Amino acid sequence: MTRVFSGIKPTGHLTLGNYLGAMRRWAAVDQHRSDALFCVVDLHALTVDHDPARVRRLSRQAATLLLASGLDPELCTVFVQSHVDEHARLSYVLECVATDGEMRRMIQYREKAAREQRRGGSVRLSLLTYPVLMAADILAYGAEEVPVGDDQAQHVELTRDLAVRFNQRYGQAFVVPRATHPKVAARVMNLQEPTSKMGKSDDTGPGIVYLLDEPDVVRKKVMRAVTDSGREVVYDREARPGVANLLEILAACTGGSPEALGGAYASYGALKRDTAEAVVEVLRPVRERHAELCADPGHVEKVLREGAERARGMARPTVDAAYRAIGLLPAG
Numbered sequence: 152m153t154r155v156f157s158g159i160k161p162t163g164h165l166t167l168g169n170y171l172g173a174m175r176r177w178a179a180v181d182q183h184r185s186d187a188l189f190c191v192v193d194l195h196a197l198t199v200d201h202d203p204a205r206v207r208r209l210s211r212q213a214a215t216l217l218l219a220s221g222l223d224p225e226l227c228t229v230f231v232q233s234h235v236d237e238h239a240r241l242s243y244v245l246e247c248v249a250t251d252g253e254m255r256r257m258i259q260y261r262e263k264a265a266r267e268q269r270r271g272g273s274v275r276l277s278l279l280t281y282p283v284l285m286a287a288d289i290l291a292y293g294a295e296e297v298p299v300g301d302d303q304a305q306h307v308e309l310t311r312d313l314a315v316r317f318n319q320r321y322g323q324a325f326v327v328p329r330a331t332h333p334k335v336a337a338r339v340m341n342l343q344e345p346t347s348k349m350g351k352s353d354d355t356g357p358g359i360v361y362l363l364d365e366p367d368v369v370r371k372k373v374m375r376a377v378t379d380s381g382r383e384v385v386y387d388r389e390a391r392p393g394v395a396n397l398l399e400i401l402a403a404c405t406g407g408s409p410e411a412l413g414g415a416y417a418s419y420g421a422l423k424r425d426t427a428e429a430v431v432e433v434l435r436p437v438r439e440r441h442a443e444l445c446a447d448p449g450h451v452e453k454v455l456r457e458g459a460e461r462a463r464g465m466a467r468p469t470v471d472a473a474y475r476a477i478g479l480l481p482a483g
C-alpha cells in the first residue's frame with residue numbers, strides 16, 4: 152500500500168484553507184486508499200515567536216480537529232511530532248546534506264522572516280532550518296505521497312532533492328516522495344485580501360474562516376468578502392481574484408467546477424449567499440464531532456499515545472539506517 156504522510160502546524164486556529172486544501176481529502180480519500188500518517192507538527196510551531204501554553208492548547212485542538220474531520224485511528228496513524236524523537240534525530244542528519252543557500256531560497260522563509268523583522272523581532276534559526284525538519288517528517292516514514300495545499304509544493308520539492316542527494320552520496324536510504332494537491336481549493340485565499348493565502352497565523356481575522364467559527368460568524372465573513380468592481384460572475388483568478396476564490400470555495404464544498412458555477416450566478420450577492428451556506432454545511436459535522444470529542448479528552452489522548460507508538464516503530468529503522476549510512480557509529 153502507498154505510504155502517505157502529512158502534517159499540520161499548531162500556530163493558530165485551523166482554517167477553511169487547511170480543511171479544503173488538506174484535511175478533508177486526508178479523511179475522505181487518503182486514509183482509505185493508503186497506509187497513512189497524519190501529524191500535529193508541534194516542533195514547527197516553535198520556529199516563530201510563541202506562547203508555550205498556547206502551542207500546547209492548539210496542538211490538542213488540532214489533534215481533536217483531525218479526528219473530528221473524520222480521520223479514523225483504525226485506518227490511519229494520528230500523532231504529535233514531538234512524541235517521536237526520530238523527527239529531530241533525522242533532521243540533524245539532513246541538515247548535513249542541505250545547504251544554507253537552499254534554505255534561504257524558500258519562499259515561506261523569506262516571507263516569514265520579513266514579517267518577523269517588520270514586527271521588530273529577530274528571526275529564529277529554526278525558521279531557516281524548518282524545511283529540513285519537514286523533510287525529516289516525510290522521509291522518516293518512507294512516505295511516497297504527501298497530500299498538501301500548493302503552498303507546500305516548494306518544501307516537498309526540497310525534500311525530494313535532499314532524499315536524492317543523500318541516496319546518491321551515502322547509499323539508498325530514502326524513498327523519494329511526491330506532493331499531491333486537490334483539484335480545487337489547493338490555495339484558498341483570504342476573503343479580505345484575495346491575493347494572499349488564507350493563513351491561520353495571519354492578522355486579518357475577518358478574512359479567515361476558522362473551522363470552529365459559529366455558523367453566523369461564517370455567514371458574516373463570507374457575505375463581507377471583498378469582490379471587485381465588475382458585476383458578471385466569471386471565474387478568472389487573475390482579473391477577479393475575490394470572485395474566483397468564492398467560486399473555488401463553493402466548488403470545493405459542493406463538488407462542482409468553479410468555471411461552471413460561475414455561469415450559474417447572476418449576482419455577487421447570490422454567489423455569496425450560496426457559498427456561505429455551503430461552507431456552514433461542510434463545517435457543521437466537524438464542529439459537532441469536535442464538541443463530542445472535547446467531552447472525552449481521554450479518547451484523544453489514547454489515540455495520540457497509540458499513534459506515537461506506531462509511528463516510532465515505523466520511523467526508527469529508517470532513521471537508524473540513515474545514521475549508519477552517513478557514517479555514525481552504531482550504539483551496539
Ligand code: TYM
Pocket residue numbers: 156157158159160161168169170171172173174192195284285286288289297298299300301302303306336337338339340348349350351
Ligand atoms: P500548515 O499547518 O500551514 O497547513 C496544513 C495543510 O493545510 C494546507 N493549507 C492550505 N490549503 C489550501 N489553502 C490554504 N489557504 C491553506 N492553508 C494551509 C497546507 O498546504 C497544508 O497541507 N509545513 C507544513 C506542515 C508540515 C508538513 C510536514 C506537511 C510539517 N511537516 C510534512 C506535510 C508533510 C505547514 O506549515 O502546513
